[in-house]
Amino acid sequence: MTDVASTVVTELSAVLSSAQIVTGPRTESNRRDQSEGTLSGEPLAVVFPASTEEVAAVVTIAAAHRIPIVPQGARTGLAGGANAIDGAIVLTTTRLKKILVVDAANQTATVQAGVRTIALARAAEAVDLFYPPDPGSWRASTIGGNVATNAGGMLCVKYGVTGNFVRQLTVVLADGSIVHTGQRTIKGVAGYNLTALLVGSEGTLGIITEITVGLLPKPGSPSGVAATFANTADALAAANTIVAGDRRPSVLEFLDGACIAAINAFDPASILPAGAGALLLVQSDQIGQAHDDVEAYAEVLRAAGADEVTIAHDAESLEKLMSARRLLHPAVQAVRGGCLNEDITVPRSQLGALLLGLAEISRELDVPISTGGHIGDGNLHPVIGYDPEVPAEIDKAHAAFARVIDLAISLDGSASGEHGIGVLKRAHLDDELGPVLRDLQLRVKAAFDPYSILNPGKKL
Amino acid sequence: MTDVASTVVTELSAVLSSAQIVTGPRTESNRRDQSEGTLSGEPLAVVFPASTEEVAAVVTIAAAHRIPIVPQGARTGLAGGANAIDGAIVLTTTRLKKILVVDAANQTATVQAGVRTIALARAAEAVDLFYPPDPGSWRASTIGGNVATNAGGMLCVKYGVTGNFVRQLTVVLADGSIVHTGQRTIKGVAGYNLTALLVGSEGTLGIITEITVGLLPKPGSPSGVAATFANTADALAAANTIVAGDRRPSVLEFLDGACIAAINAFDPASILPAGAGALLLVQSDQIGQAHDDVEAYAEVLRAAGADEVTIAHDAESLEKLMSARRLLHPAVQAVRGGCLNEDITVPRSQLGALLLGLAEISRELDVPISTGGHIGDGNLHPVIGYDPEVPAEIDKAHAAFARVIDLAISLDGSASGEHGIGVLKRAHLDDELGPVLRDLQLRVKAAFDPYSILNPGKKL
Numbered sequence: 057m058t059d060v061a062s063t064v065v066t067e068l069s070a071v072l073s074s075a076q077i078v079t080g081p082r083t084e085s086n087r088r089d090q091s092e093g094t095l096s097g098e099p100l101a102v103v104f105p106a107s108t109e110e111v112a113a114v115v116t117i118a119a120a121h122r123i124p125i126v127p128q129g130a131r132t133g134l135a136g137g138a139n140a141i142d143g144a145i146v147l148t149t150t151r152l153k154k155i156l157v158v159d160a161a162n163q164t165a166t167v168q169a170g171v172r173t174i175a176l177a178r179a180a181e182a183v184d185l186f187y188p189p190d191p192g193s194w195r196a197s198t199i200g201g202n203v204a205t206n207a208g209g210m211l212c213v214k215y216g217v218t219g220n221f222v223r224q225l226t227v228v229l230a231d232g233s234i235v236h237t238g239q240r241t242i243k244g245v246a247g248y249n250l251t252a253l254l255v256g257s258e259g260t261l262g263i264i265t266e267i268t269v270g271l272l273p274k275p276g277s278p279s280g281v282a283a284t285f286a287n288t289a290d291a292l293a294a295a296n297t298i299v300a301g302d303r304r305p306s307v308l309e310f311l312d313g314a315c316i317a318a319i320n321a322f323d324p325a326s327i328l329p330a331g332a333g334a335l336l337l338v339q340s341d342q343i344g345q346a347h348d349d350v351e352a353y354a355e356v357l358r359a360a361g362a363d364e365v366t367i368a369h370d371a372e373s374l375e376k377l378m379s380a381r382r383l384l385h386p387a388v389q390a391v392r393g394g395c396l397n398e399d400i401t402v403p404r405s406q407l408g409a410l411l412l413g414l415a416e417i418s419r420e421l422d423v424p425i426s427t428g429g430h431i432g433d434g435n436l437h438p439v440i441g442y443d444p445e446v447p448a449e450i451d452k453a454h455a456a457f458a459r460v461i462d463l464a465i466s467l468d469g470s471a472s473g474e475h476g477i478g479v480l481k482r483a484h485l486d487d488e489l490g491p492v493l494r495d496l497q498l499r500v501k502a503a504f505d506p507y508s509i510l511n512p513g514k515k516l
Numbered sequence: 517m518t519d520v521a522s523t524v525v526t527e528l529s530a531v532l533s534s535a536q537i538v539t540g541p542r543t544e545s546n547r548r549d550q551s552e553g554t555l556s557g558e559p560l561a562v563v564f565p566a567s568t569e570e571v572a573a574v575v576t577i578a579a580a581h582r583i584p585i586v587p588q589g590a591r592t593g594l595a596g597g598a599n600a601i602d603g604a605i606v607l608t609t610t611r612l613k614k615i616l617v618v619d620a621a622n623q624t625a626t627v628q629a630g631v632r633t634i635a636l637a638r639a640a641e642a643v644d645l646f647y648p649p650d651p652g653s654w655r656a657s658t659i660g661g662n663v664a665t666n667a668g669g670m671l672c673v674k675y676g677v678t679g680n681f682v683r684q685l686t687v688v689l690a691d692g693s694i695v696h697t698g699q700r701t702i703k704g705v706a707g708y709n710l711t712a713l714l715v716g717s718e719g720t721l722g723i724i725t726e727i728t729v730g731l732l733p734k735p736g737s738p739s740g741v742a743a744t745f746a747n748t749a750d751a752l753a754a755a756n757t758i759v760a761g762d763r764r765p766s767v768l769e770f771l772d773g774a775c776i777a778a779i780n781a782f783d784p785a786s787i788l789p790a791g792a793g794a795l796l797l798v799q800s801d802q803i804g805q806a807h808d809d810v811e812a813y814a815e816v817l818r819a820a821g822a823d824e825v826t827i828a829h830d831a832e833s834l835e836k837l838m839s840a841r842r843l844l845h846p847a848v849q850a851v852r853g854g855c856l857n858e859d860i861t862v863p864r865s866q867l868g869a870l871l872l873g874l875a876e877i878s879r880e881l882d883v884p885i886s887t888g889g890h891i892g893d894g895n896l897h898p899v900i901g902y903d904p905e906v907p908a909e910i911d912k913a914h915a916a917f918a919r920v921i922d923l924a925i926s927l928d929g930s931a932s933g934e935h936g937i938g939v940l941k942r943a944h945l946d947d948e949l950g951p952v953l954r955d956l957q958l959r960v961k962a963a964f965d966p967y968s969i970l971n972p973g974k975k976l
Binding site for chain 1: 619622623666668672677679680695696699701703705708709713715734759760762763764804805861862864865893895929930931932936937941957959961962976
């Protein structure tokens with residue numbers, strides 16, 4: 057350990073208990089999120105503060121020594137945003153796990169950043185309220201991580217993403233000071249909307265320690281329908297008809313034929329028909345109307361040429377329909393052993409061109425690409441498979457990864473809809489933003505973090 | 517005219533036609549918005565650019581001479597945000613009135629900033645889509661002004677405020693450069709969310725020239741119900757029951773007894789019952805369900821002790837119910853000749869305490885306060901009456917104005933829900949933000965506008 061490092065650890069020991077500081081090889085388990093192919097470093101220490109004040113104390117020490125800080129939630133991220141940096145303090149929110157207030161009268165909840173998403177959702181449910189954002193990792197992920205990446209999920213097609221629910225943040229700034237952004241009220245225009253700026257900033261503008269979210273009245277029991285199609289074009293046409301219609305689906309998901317084949321190979325209990333070219337999953341949770349909505353969706357799907365249409369009006373059969381979608385990533389990963397997960401998004405009118413372009417990249421580079429995701433809001437997750445034992449496959453997978461992002465941007469889209477930029481997609485960001493906007497973003501970063509100690513090298 | 521001023525006008529003449537530049541006494545009509553009791557100045561010139569490039573050319577000239585620029589829409593603002601400043605260039609968006617694209621497939625519209633809100637709403641309707649935000653001035657206001665103030669309206673209780681619909685902005689920065697923020701896609705996390713930061717920034721961070729908004733499928737034909745109550749407490753209890761229920765109202769408005777009396781005195785055709793202590797207006801526009809929703813609301817209102825309950829299932833009778841609400845400001849203004857309009861917002865659970873506190877301020881200072889507004893989202897508009905010919909009444913009205921804002925802040929609320937800070941409420945902002953957050957906001961301002969030429973003295 058260098059002199060500076062041991063000074064920093066001594067100073068940390070003055071503000072945290074020894075159980076809250078980990079150094080050396082034991083930091084190994086806190087070095088990476090779930091992204092593949094991203095770099096990570098060896099931190100000076102991993103710390104586990106249990107209050108906003110302890111976070112502020114840690115940041116004050118880091119600021120004094122100009123040492124980088126990497127905030128970390130459950131490390132379920134897919135872009136390397138929470139990966140450790142050499143010599144940094146990794147600040148995990150594991151101990152910030154108090155649900156502080158569930159305010160039924162105002163339909164809000166205030167929680168510490170390390171509270172798991174599922175725990176927040178359950179706390180809302182307990183008072184007949186509803187926290188909609190449901191990222192794939194919601195059982196493990198923290199709400200702080202969701203806010204830091206502006207995480208999405210399947211229900212976002214109807215309800216919007218995490219940021220749409222964030223009302224207030226308690227944030228430790230780069231100098232260790234504590235601010236409360238936003239309002240307790242539903243509306244409010246006093247000052248600039250720094251809350252919205254911090255959402256999705258991936259720990260580069262401040263460290264979020266407490267979050268107040270707005271909640272909704274509990275929706276109805278969902279009904280759902282799954283439909284298979286001979287090809288992706290027919291499935292997309294059916295999805296477009298649903299989006300243009302009067303009824304607002306709470307879920308509108310897509311799997312292509314490669315996903316279906318992978319899921320069937322992975323899960324012996326799969327009920328997906330072998331050889332299907334595409335699958336749509338549609339739900340409604342409209343109170344008093346979900347049953348009718350889904351019957352109407354089934355009609356639309358049949359009229360659009362669906363082969364098999366399966367309706368589920370009870371929780372158990374709906375769970376069976378949806379379980380296939382949840383297996384997407386492990387199933388596709390199992391095909392080759394390794395995979396790179398995309399998170400591209402395009403205007404919905406470009407989804408047809410996107411699917412054609414993905415097929416072309418797969419063919420030209422001879423890499424397997426399985427595509428599923430949130431077709432209702434134009435955010436798809438192509439998964440590029442490779443054999444991690446074969447260097448040539450790894451190289452081809454990375455080449456395909458870059459081509460897919462270029463394709464999305466060429467279709468007026470973006471490299472990331474909900475996973476974040478992290479370290480994985482930084483190289484593509486400049487293409488997307490252009491130099492004037494990039495410089496403006498850097499000036500905003502500097503206004504928050506003049507010495508660039510907050511998660512440097514991420515996001516921008 | 518000073519030397520600098522005539523140099524600037526000469527330079528402006530090189531980039532704009534003479535019809536696009538107004539100087540001298542003819543600038544009079546562009547000096548103020550609709551706020552009362554706010555200061556304004558004498559501008560160097562008023563310019564009428566017709567493209568983003570012309571706006572950029574004007575800003576470049578202003579930047580070279582460090583001359584302030586005041587962006588101005590339809591001047592329907594209520595906080596002085598668009599008021600002229602001595603020696604400034606007032607940049608009006610009157611000629612930026614092109615509807616550029618209505619993209620039905622992607623459910624978006626792209627318009628220039630000077631397009632009137634109603635024109636955007638009508639353009640959406642023409643392709644069976646829906647732009648919900650409906651500020652009171654929507655027939656006259658520009659969408660640029662709505663974005664700059666993050667304007668609300670009656671439908672926001674269900675659909676959210678202007679900012680919830682903004683996807684992309686074309687913005688001229690303080691140095692005359694042009695940036696495009698946001699994404700054409702529904703979701704997107706590439707870079708910081710500068711779009712959300714610019715929304716509500718009242719022209720202090722950049723000049724918005726083009727806006728892309730998301731649109732929704734057209735809602736159902738609304739049904740509505742009006743109910744009178746003996747007192748405000750009963751009306752509030754009824755509103756709370758509706759908010760906590762399963763059905764989401766598209767409108768949930770409130771008028772107190774003073775508003776009702778003023779409207780009845782102002783409008784001989786008023787159908788409001790004389791002597792009523794409070795009124796609630798509730799609508800539903802849920803497709804296929806509005807009729808049932810409103811019948812259910814009527815039951816709730818009756819059970820909560822409503823005296824008169826009037827249901828409207830057709831457009832004509834609904835318009836009659838709603839017209840009273842629209843007369844609120846002119847009617848209350850007519851009582852004394854002058855009025856100050858508040859825009860306070862509190863957590864919904866504090867509405868009872870707010871109404872009691874308003875009555876107390878009215879009694880203690882002996883000023884008439886009539887309160888109506890968006891009870892469904894906790895944003896009320898107390899209107900303080902005064903006789904503009906009586907200086908003592910003017911003073912008392914301003915004293916009451918400040919007390920009302922202090923009251924809202926003491927109830928965890930805010931000075932402004934949807935009108936903006938402008939110059940009217942700047943004095944109250946520091947109390948609300950506190951010094952650390954205020955300094956952070958100033959650093960953000962400096963990152964965008966280092967020489968503070970963009971609408972200086974407003975918002976912060």
